[in-house]
Amino acid sequence: MARFEGVYVALVTPFTETYEVDYKRLHELCNWLVENGVHGLVPSGSLGEYATFTREERAKIIDTVVEAAAGRVPVMVGTAAPSTKQAVEWVEYSKDAGAEGVMALPPINYNPLENEVIAHYEALNRVGLPIIAYNNPRDYPTDLTPDLLSKLSKFKNIVGVKEFTGDIRRVHDILDQTNLEVMIGVDDLALEGPLMGATGWISGVPNALPKEGVELFNLGREGKVKEAMEMYRNLLPLMHYDANPQLVQSIKYMMELAGQPAGPTRPPRLPLSDNYYAKIKKDYERAVGANS
Template sequence: MAKFEGVYVALVTPFTKNHEVDYEGLKELCNWLIQEGIDGLVPAGSLGEYATMTVDERAKVVETVIEAANGRVPVVVGSAAPSTKQAVYWLEHAKEKGAAGVMALPPINYKPLENEIIEHYRELNDVGIPIIAYNNPRDYPTDLTPELLSKLDQFENIVGVKEFTGDVRRIQAILEKTDLEVMVGVDDLAFEGALAGATGWISGVPNALPKEGVELFRLGREGKIQEGMELYKHQLPLYRYDASPQLVQYIKYMVELAGKPAGPTRPPRLPLSKEQYDSVKEAFQIAKKLTI
């Protein structure tokens, strides 16, 4: 059985109008998502705007989510940082505060050599908390190929991979070459990923449509193609925004449309145009047409 099974929401971080972290709003969002049936929470990822936070803010966001979850669902903490030492700090913090695991990128500031990638994960592994390696060659310089993942699979605490290439063929290749569980990383492959053997989905749009996302992924895992496609075709136009560089603005607006205040994004991310927000609203209304 997979350790991190089902739909894990990569949380947005609510802000006030003055761009301060809205910790109470974050608690409310977590409680609502859990009530709607999501399987886990992932704070302090890129969708959560971790890179704009101070160390104290980031730590408090993680602690707030763990406290809100209160053991009802697992919390997997984003640990991205410019150096291995800093990433180790976030793993140690997550472990100390009771997180179920962490999501860990390879070195992010330059294109590392293979031995540097392996050593980076070796040091993370030694902290002693379950790790989901995060493969995102769209936004970062490293591609954790199935062959490279097979080398990381030697580390006992690396148990899975968030696969964000957008190539559904990768899922089967990873399952063939490693013992890692695979979590879909891009929303517009959620259904195909489940059909291909992914046991989890670290998701963006389910911040706003949690119940619909959980149902879609369940249908994919159960191989119910006709039923799942009927739901998927309503959701897919919205899911495509998850792969955009402006995904944070888009998904925060979706959360607002769902009736949950999320506030602005922190600069350098700025508000989008009315036309862009209107297109999101139209896709959101399509996604809500098919109720479950």
Template sequence: MTHFEGVYVAMVTPFTDAYEVDYKRLRELCDRLISGGVDGLVPTGSLGEYATLSGEERAKVVETVIEAAAGRVPVVVGTAAPSTEQAVGWVRHAKAAGAAGVMALPPINYKPLRHEVIAHFEALSEVGLPIVAYNNPHDYKVDLTPDFLAELSRIENIVAVKEFSGDIRRIHDILEKTGLEVMVGVDDLAMEGPLFGATGWISGVPNALPQEGAQLFRLAREGRLKEALPLYRRLLPLFHYDASPQLVQSIKYMMELSGFPVGPTRPPRLPLPAADYEAIKQAFEYAAVSRI
């Protein structure tokens, strides 16, 4: 059984011009993504600026997304936090709110020892929700290698991995060494990943282009390379921004270009230089040639 199949959008968090969470726009975003054909929603991840939210805001964002989804698609909640106790608390909240699962990083505040990573995930697992382990060795100090994931996969509720290393060879090794589902974690492997066995994609740019993202992943999973490749090549310049530290500003601007503005980013994320916005606009206009 596949728990989290297809395109799951790592949702942005809309803000008003006064930097308050725009819950009305958040509900509209849920409807837009679901009607665009995505398979699941992932609030309060890095792209959702979780670290800038108060506890009350973060809880309300999760509850709003689950209520707005209304069972139409599963919701997998980002649970990153400075301590294991806090992360467990967010898993408990997700379960109580009706989430289908959670996305969980290893400890994020320092470089933990191997047994500490295992204990962290064991504590999360005890809550009783399916877990997508998030491997992001670029931004954090732990690399969940295929061998390490083989060990972690023995923990009862770890069922999948969001693979963000950017190394396509990892997908083959994970599938060979574990029973985990692999979810592509970087947008610029959104075609290669499903071609080689990934069953899911936790995506960024489909916040702005949900139909295109859903179509691309479906074509690649079906092996329809002749149809997938032209679409992928049009989207690839945009997809590269998903792996940039400025991904939030970039994707929120793409959403503005798509006719669905979601407000600013919260400091410390500030507006990008004008040249960066111009480059994103050119990439978006190039992608628009293939608009569905």
């Protein structure tokens, strides 16, 4: 049985119009997502704009999400940082705060050697909190291949991988070559992933459409392709934005359309063009209209 099953939302971070973290809104958003059936919450990740946080902000965001979850669903904290020491400190902080696990990238600042990747995860492993390794070679220099993951899986606390390559064949290879659970990391494999054996989905668009995300993933896990297909095809244009560099602005706009505003993005992320937002709105209306 997988430790982190179901739909985990990679949380956006609500900001005020002056770019301050809106902790009250974050608490409300977490509560709304839990009430709408999501299985877990993931603060302090790329979609959450973690790289723009001060240390104090990041700590308070983690505390706020754990408090809002209130034991109803697990919290898995994103722990990416420029150095192994800093990443270890965030794993330690998350453990002390009451998180059930962490999502951990390999070294992010340069293209590390394999032994450096292994040493990085070994240090994180020693903290004693379950780890989902985050494989995102689209945006970071390291590809956690199935062969490398098989080596990392020897560490007791590395229990799974967030798989973000966008290649569904990776799910098969990881399950074949390792004992890790697989959590799909790109929204536009939200149906294919569970059909091929992924037990979790660390998701973006369900920030705005949690019920739809949970229903779709559950249909995939149950192998109900016919029931899922029309829903998935109507959601898919919206899901594609999650694998796009402008994912944060896009998903925050979807949330505005869903009546769950989360404020602006922090620079260097700036507002998108009117035409871009118009396309998102069209895709959102298709998804919501088809599934209402």
